[in-house]
Each structure stands twice: as C-alpha cells, then as structure tokens.
Amino acid sequence: MLEKALKGTKTYWTLVISIMVIMGVAFLFYLRQYHYGLGVTGLSRDVTWGFYIAQFTFLVGVAASAVMVVLPYYLHNYKAFGKITILGEFLAIASVIMCMTFIFVDMGQPFRILNVFLHPTPHSLMFWDTVALGGYLLLNIIISRVVLDAERKAIAPPGWIKPVIILSIPWAISIHTVTAFLYAGLAARPFWLTAVLAPRFLASAFSSGPALLILLCLLLRKYTRFDPGKEPIQKLALIATYAMAANVFFILMEFFTALYSDIPEHLMHFEYLFLGLDGKTNLVPWMWTSEILALIALVLLINPGTRRREGTLILACVMVFISIWIDKGMGMVVGGFIPNPLGNVTEYMPTFTELMISLGVYAMGLLLVTGLYKIALSVRGEVRA
C-alpha cells in the first residue's frame, strides 16, 4: 500500500520535495546541536526543559485526540465518521512520531536513549510514557493498515481487529494522562502539582485535535476529490466545543486554587505568566493572547450560527489551535520553571537553532500526514486526477 504515496501529481511532488528541503535544512541545525550540545538552545540551569518538551506535550494531545473519531465510529457505530476515522488515525501516527523525535532531539546523549529499555525503571514516569507512546503508535499502525487494506479489497476487516481498536481507546487516554503525570507528580514544581493537569491536558487535546482535523479535512476537500460531508465536520466541531469549554473551565479552576489560596509558591508562577515577575515579562503577551483567543473561539463555537457557518468555524478552529498551542507549547512547561525552586527568575526563549530544529520535526510530521493521507485517498479513489 505504501507505493501509493510514491505516485502523484506534480503538485503533490512539489509539496513533498519542499517539505524535504525544510527537513534537510533543519537536520543541518540538528547536527550543529549534536556537536555543540544543548547549549545551542535557550535552555539553562534554571529552565531545563523548554520548546522541545513543550511541543512533545502538545503533540501527545493531538495524537490522543484520534480517539474522538475512533470512539464514536467503532464504539457507537457512528457511520458519519467512516470517512474521516482513518484520517484521525493517520494524524495520530504522525503526531506520535513527532513526539518521539522531539524527545530524541531534547536528549543530551541521544544515542544512549535505548538505556530506557536496557534498564527498565517502573518507578519513572518517563519509562511509562515511552511504553504508552510506543504502544499507541503500534496500535494505530496495525489498525489503520488492517482497516484500510480491507477497504481496498472491499471486504469486511477481520474480526480480531475489533478488540485491538477497543484497546486503542483507553490507550489514547493513557498517553496523555501519563504525559501529564510526568509533570503532576513533582514536589519540586508547585505549578504542575495539580490533580487537574491530566484532565486539563485531555480536554485541551480533545479540542485542539478535532479543530486540526476539521482544518485538514477542509484542506483536503479544497485540493482533492475528498469530501468529508457536512455532518462529520459539524460533529467534530461540537466535540471541539464541549472539550474547549471543559478546557477553559479547568484553567479557571487552576486560577481559583492559586489565587484564592494565595500560597506564594503556587501564585508566583501565574504571576510570572500573566503579569511578569521581577520586571521579566517574556511570556505575558503570549499568555494573554492564548486566553483571549480561547474566549473568542468559545463564543464562536458555542453560538450555533457561527459554528455552522464554515467561515467562522474555520476561524474558531484556528483560534482554538493557536490558543492551546501557546498554552501547552509555551506557557505550561516553561511556566513551571519560573521562578526556580530557589525563587530566582531566569527567563527562557527558544533560540533560532531550536526553532529551526522544531520546524524540521513539524515538517517531518507534515510529510508523514501528506504521504499517509495520499495513501488513504488513493485507496478510495478520491485523489484528484
């Protein structure tokens, strides 16, 4: 089936080659990082995790969100998702691979990474995160491969795949829960020490993931013969709406606990993110942008008129995506480090090298999505001639 990704129009190949050029350039930046060390990033003794780990966290959410199409389709037999379920699963595959790459580029000694399996350590959440992500990748590869193959042969998928699909549902929840546990179990970092972190991660994932899927479906409709139809898009929009409402609710819960309890150690992180601390305000404009976009998006999504109109729905989806990307990809991880455990404020901003490497990882994800979606559409004869 993979050969279907190797046959395409000029436009397809232009896209593929452009992405590969970006990846090639990014790889040169990675070589620079590999030779010099992680000192090429903006990270420091005080802010030890940054852009890479934040992107990893955000993308685990996108990967997990595939469950929002898998669950209605397979568990509730919601037929309208028949066309887009495979797109959700392929998006999950690309996202998990991006997650793993972000972890790899964040390692100080990347070629020792297999030590995680050589010395399995059940008391480390990072070990479990590796297991959860690896398993999820495998499940999605098996499921999408088997289901698509059956579709190509116009036969029903084999019976044994059903329990595998059912297993992938709690597994999707688990990847983002375990990722939240990476943070939420650390006494050293009061900002993350909150039981609502995992639910909040899931809510933000189930909002940003479907929002991205809507945008991808509409893009495909524009450039290929694929048409998801109105119903699945609207259903996805509804899912994104509920999840976004839950996400904003959870964020408000965080604010309440921090502000009302007034415990300085908890409060100072929020203060840094939204007001700045010791005159240091790097993330303040970002955080306010995120919150304002979240509120506007919520209004656009909750109001049935604007949710149903495609123009405003697209706008809302873009806003949801950007808002949650800033929240998880900028504020959540870095905010936990500022101030540091000794009360010192050291700021962080990713360097150009760091951004280029990240761009390369995203380009790789885009290449995977492009290739995989090409396969899916080719199988169904929906590629534009």
Next chain:
Amino acid sequence: MKIDRRKFIKFTGLTAIGLAGTPAARAFTGEDSLLVNEAGRQPSVENPLTAKRWAMVINLKKCIAQDGCTKCIDACHTVHNVPDFGNPKDEIKWIWKESFEHAFHEQEHEFINEALKHAPTLVFCNHCDNPPCVRVCPTQATWKREEDGIVMMDWHRCIGCRYCVVACPYGSRSFNWRDPRPFIKELHPDFPTRVRGVVEKCTFCEERLARGLMPACVEACPEKAMVFGDLEDADSEVRELLRNNYTIRRKPSLGTMPEIYYII
C-alpha cells in the same frame, strides 16, 4: 542493576588504587595533611570511611563570620574537574553559596535579621533519604546507595533527559550544556571529566570516602563549619551537633528527608 552498581564501584575503587600512590594525587587529595581518618586509621583503599547513613551539619554562624571565603567550593570544584564557563546559562556547580533568603525562602520574613537574610548559605545535593531525582530517572543512572544513603551518579548511563534536574526541589543538579573539558582550569587526572549532555552533582565525595578520606569541602574548611559523619552512629560528631543545637533543613515539608542540617 546490582552488578552494574558493583562494577561501577569496583571501577572507581580500582582507579583510586591505581592513582592513590602517585605524588600528584597525594598532593591534591591532601593525604599529607590528613594522615588519620575518623577511625584513627591511615587513609587508604584498605581503610575506607564507611557509614550507615552519611549526613552533614553546616554551622552557618561560622560561614557568616568568614563571609567571602570560598575554600570549600574551590576544593570541591577543583578535585572534581568542575568546569567554569563564566556565564550563568551554562553554569555547572556542585556546591555554592546562596543567600539565606533563597536557600530557605520559607523561613525568611520582612524583619529578619539582616545578617541572616544575606547569610552565605552553602547549598549542594542533600542526599535525600527519599530522593525525587532517583524516583524519576528513567535509566537508574542516579540511585541511592543502600549501604550509606549516598545519591550516586553514573555518567556513562545518563541519557541527558534532565528529568532529575526538573524533579530536584533544591536546584542541586547541573547539566553539561556543552563540552566541559576546555573549561576545566586545572585538570585532575584521578577524577573523571564529563562529556556534554549528562547531568552531574555532588556525590558526597564517594570516591574519597573509598580511599579513607573526608569529603573535599569538609577537609578544606579551616573553621570546621562543615561536619560530616554517620547519622546512625549515636556517638558521631554529627549526632552530637544535632543533639546540642537547633538545626533546620531545606524544604522538610516535601518529605524528601534531606540529610544536610544547618545550625543557624
């Protein structure tokens, strides 16, 4: 894991045997100045210093009296080949001075004694009884040595994920953001240098204890402001100090059970 740990200890022990006799090593380990260890024996690999639970008591009053003194820091960073990058971003430190208000910011208040507020407080790895860094490490590259409670580091296994740095509530761990070797002022051949991409920290001088020597910082302090000993031994000097003085620890409420005690 057991075998690896043993191998590691054996390796460091063998290195020590190999190098202990050289004049250069003797000069820097200070064997001439410290001829007998606590047990009254000649310091050597045959007479290592052992304990059931190593701990340190720091007399802050003595450090305040000697403000500006950096002998312990210099000694530690020299014998352990700790690089000096000259900038806070790449900084690696095993032991350093933090103002009291930062080291103990829960204890600080508006009208606190000015001298105490800015008191040079020595901070380093607390060798916690319940170390969060060990709990999070995905490869057991850092672990608590059961026989004496030292939180150890294996720089050959560390993958550089920095999860331990994130989990340490004391900021005691440093990461090699770049190749440290060109920034080591004076290379000490009998202690390993590190490579870029691994985490490091104070190890209570386990390599010196194995040779019967006290930690470098303790030995370097002319005021005896740092006292090192066995917490499980009721007659030890540390227990004596804990009995007779009011002592505090950093962030005891977190349940990490740090083993550095401060007399204020």
